[in-house]
Amino acid sequence: MEPISTELTCQELVELVTEYFEGAMSPAEKARFEKHLEKCDWCKIYLDQMRLTIRTLGKLTEDSVPPQAKEDLLRVFRDWKRAQGTQ
Numbered sequence: 001m002e003p004i005s006t007e008l009t010c011q012e013l014v015e016l017v018t019e020y021f022e023g024a025m026s027p028a029e030k031a032r033f034e035k036h037l038e039k040c041d042w043c044k045i046y047l048d049q050m051r052l053t054i055r056t057l058g059k060l061t062e063d064s065v066p067p068q069a070k071e072d073l074l075r076v077f078r079d080w081k082r083a084q085g086t087q
Ligand SMILES: [Zn+2]
Pocket: 009, 010, 013, 036, 040, 041, 042, 043
């Protein structure tokens, strides 16, 4: 039986990214997170960027992802989706 609507959206993934890197997720959340990554190139790129940020700063905190940067990323994502013709 398929669970209802367990798919993570890109926005949810962005919101959860700090918890992912901090290892603060439950195994179920982490599984959803990684399942989304398997089929979403944009989130893979986003995660790579976050990895670079962590490498640069030594750690990732909520403060190291300014709300404006998050907004910019989500806008880039929407444009990218449009360009892919998937929405
Ligand atoms: Zn995504």
